[in-house]
Amino acid sequence: MANKFIVSPAPHVQSAQSTARIMRDVVIALIPALIVSTVVFGANVLWITALSVFCCMLFEYLIQRFLCEGANTLPNFSAVVTGVLLAFNLPASIPWWIVVIGAFVAIAVAKMTFGGLGKNPFNPALVGRVFLLIAYPVQMTSFPMPANGSFDALSGATALAAVKHKLAAADAVGVQDLLLGNMPGSLGEVAAAALLLGFVYLLWRKVITWHIPVTILATMAVFAFVVALSRGDEGAMLWQFPLFHVLAGGALLGAIFMATDYSTSPMTVKGGVIFAVGIGVITMCIRLWGAYPEGMSFAILVMNAVVPLINKYVKPKRFGLK
Amino acid sequence: MEVLLFTILTLCALGVLAAVVLYFVARKFRVEEDPRIDEVEKMLPGANCGGCGFAGCRGMADALVKRDDISALFCPVGGSACMKSVADYLGKAAPEKEPQVATVRCGGTCAKRPRTNEFDGAASCAVASALYVGETGCSFGCLGYGDCVAVCAFDAIRINPETGLPEVDADKCTACGACVKACPKGIIELRKKWPKNRAVYVSCVSKDKGAVVMKACKAGCIGCGKCAKVCPFGAITVENNLAYIDPQKCKLCRKCENECPTGAIRLVGMEPLPKEPKAPAAPKAAPEKPAAAPKAAEAAAKQVKAE
Amino acid sequence: MKTFPIGGVHPSENKLSGAKPIEVLPLPDVVTIPLSQHIGAPAVAKVAKGDKVLTGQLIAEAGSFMSANIHSPISGTVTSVDLVPNGQGLRQPMITIKREGDEWAEGIDRSETLVRECDLPAQEIIARIKAAGIVGMGGATFPAHVKLSVPPGKKAEVLIINGVECEPYLTSDHRMMLEHGEEILVGVTILMKALGVQRAVIGIENNKPDAIAHLKGLAGRYAGIEVMPLKVQYPQGGEKQLIAAVTGRQVPPPPALPIDVGAVVCNASTTYAVYRAVQKNMPLIERVVTITGKRLTAPKNLLTRMGTPVLTLIVAAGGLPEGDVKVINGGPMMGRAMVNLDSPVTKGCSGITVMSGRDAVRNEAGSCIKCAKCVAACPMGLEPYYLSKMARRKNWEVLEEQMITSCIECGCCQFSCPSYLPLLDFIRLGKQAVMGIIRARAAAAAPKK
Structure with missing residues (x-):
């Protein structure tokens, strides 16, 4: 027979919403704030956000690749969301290495130790932020003045x-x-x-x-x-x-x-x-x-x-x- | 300085208070327990597999200590040796059971049992079994999603990717029976464990008629009954188009295996008997044969034992 | 606009055959009739191999009160009474009949003339419905005479006719209401009489405005019948959801039944069958089956004799598309996937849905992200993510405590899961296990009395 018969229990249809789509939507919803922030504080905002996102994705990838077996969750954008949210919790004048540390705490400590996506009891971005706030109180509470966007x-x-x-x-x-x-x-x-x-x-x-x-x-x-x-x-x-x-x-x-x-x-x-x-x-x-x-x-x-x-x-x- | 002192004193006071409370609570709610339960629990293997029928080794230890007659209790993991030491300690009669091993009674490998569809639901035998016949035409055979593998606490059963069927590592298997309960098709049976893990069993549980079995699977039992006729020990019965070898009566003579037209009877750890050429004077010898056959078989069985 | 109070989803409707008038499928040459086409005890075969049967002749008798008669859908010779694989490939007792001509049993009125008046007493109506072997044709296949026999101490207050057809793709009830509206309304009056109720509500989802308008126009002539448009929301066709949508009353958890809130629900197609059984003495030997799928060349609604092989219907709709296919007996939310297309159309088969290509395959499951969409979607107010997890762990006590027996297996949870988890696969297992435990407990308690 030319057909391959597929069998599964009901239901046989699925809503269009997927984890990846949800996470993508969250990122899209954050974009207006990112634009305003860039206008207010200058291009450094984009750099911090990009660095934070990159580090979150990198840490998640490395941990999944080398430390725990399991499906790769990078394509579902959850690390991107954590990265953007972490960046949004930092002042624009933050040194780059603090961002990396924050991303590490958020992903490695707050998320992956508990088993990754869906299993973490605490919001990863916030754990990252609070860690930084306590560890680097000066850098975390020095906020540049807006208006001219100069650092x-x-x-x-x-x-x-x-x-x-x-x-x-x-x-x-x-x-x-x-x-x-x-x-x-x-x-x-x-x-x-x-x-x-x-x-x-x-x-x-x-x-x-x-x-x-x-x-x-x-x-x-x-x-x-x-x-x-x-x-x-x-x-x-x-x-x-x-x-x-x-x-x-x-x-x-x-x-x-x-x-x-x-x-x-x-x-x-x-x-x-x-x-x-x-x-x-x-x-x-x-x-x-x-x-x-x-x-x-x-x-x-x-x-x-x-x-x-x-x-x-x-x-x-x-x-x-x- | 004053602050420091105050803090230290407060903490100490709190600590003492908590200790006192804990002490009284522990006294009040103390549960008196037979100390032998702890000792027996230590003697048990500690696998907590549930093979004895209790939730864990502690439950088993509790029952062993409290019941007068422990002949119905048995730890399949520890085996007779373990039960004997426990019984000696408690001064009770030791329950005995011959060693057993989980046996997967399905020979429908990927090659012998063609797939007719693809199951796309949750990879669980229980889910597939509740839904439909399975990926092949045989509604009795192994589904191959490994519910048995998932429940095995001893890593003794694995799906062979080539055949799609589970295989039991007889050395690791403790006959706890978890896989027997997990299999929705009732394919796995605890059978007598022979030395060197030898075994003879019907590797099929299909109750379909012969023609239906053959259509779905080339390795199924068609209930022809040839094996039952040849068995010198009356160990084989055919019921509902399915042969069954009673492990208590079987002596591993292997005669049945030679007769089986589909290869549904499986030998483990043994070479098949050499195929005898068809006896030319069959009608004449017929009356004597039943008498002679058991002897030959006995000899074969002895040979097996001797090895 | 009314709907049920908790949860629900709205899958793409895909009512491809909604505008296609009912066509009559030519008589099949061979039919296979399962003895169990209903909930309850299987029917007992009254014929043996070699017997000649007439169309409409009783060939299997209800095995108990909770069972249903089965009649021959064609005339010819019984070729076997044996185990035959059903749609799921499982062998079940069936009667196979080879057709010879088209001879009908006596006393059946095959004319299309409408007979409005029914002077029969309630007992006689129920007896005729029972004789005709009518079961719920929406898919639940609950014997109709059992539902109509209100137990002592209970009282029916309202009859609800289920014209919701909330399953995507399916259109058989829709076409029935459009093309046999008058008969359905007469059927409603008959059912009202059988139950002794003064009020009947026909619930129809708002995506069938033509059926609503048609029945509203006709209903004026009959006293006590109201046509109620409902908001489109799956699973509104579920008995409990429909009662809640129409009356605002919620049926308590099992073992309570709809009659405990004074409601009796009957499917629209079943109501038509009731009309034919009572007024025309016509047993249930044919039904309208929607045969549908995005890649079928001609999705349609076919008036089909019971026992016709499913493949015949698929061929009539243009044949199976190439490649991966999933053939579903029923709609895509609750239907059962089939492996054997030679299996027959039965009393509860409202449609055959063919999913093909990408639609035939489930998406790969991820891990639970605790989005709670399943909790929000569950029309019974359960927590599917938790039930599914506990069912995997075989924690039956927790499952019972968390009311798993309330689950109606509608599939809303799994439909709404963005991680594509097979939630319902395991919930179904857990529910079966817990129901088994409850039954065993009841059986153990019974002799002590």
């Missing part, structure tokens, strides 16, 4: 740091600047508008659902609003303070791209909301009362650790059960 410019404090250290009031940084990235900060966190554009793209491509990002940001806003109320703020500050916290720092980058990382977020919508509320509360606590001006990374990592517990106890609503 010889004076290092400035981020908006959050400025507010934290009482250098400025929360309303000193305009909403417009926060949206368009006209402020110092790490690569990916400076342009709220570009990140929101990426969010819309991810929603449209059904890569993520709105629950986790929106819940995180809403929690932060409510938290900030209550704090503002309790300390007796009035008038414009009542909405400016929450808005500032939602737009400033890594809130959007973390909420949209980091907290929604598949393997480190809960499997159910209900669980995702619990997870997101936790992130929002911890972030605000660190921002307002902790030692660091920014708490998003720590908050996500802390809640990452809770995810297995959430998955164990928060089950989806079963059909037919009250």
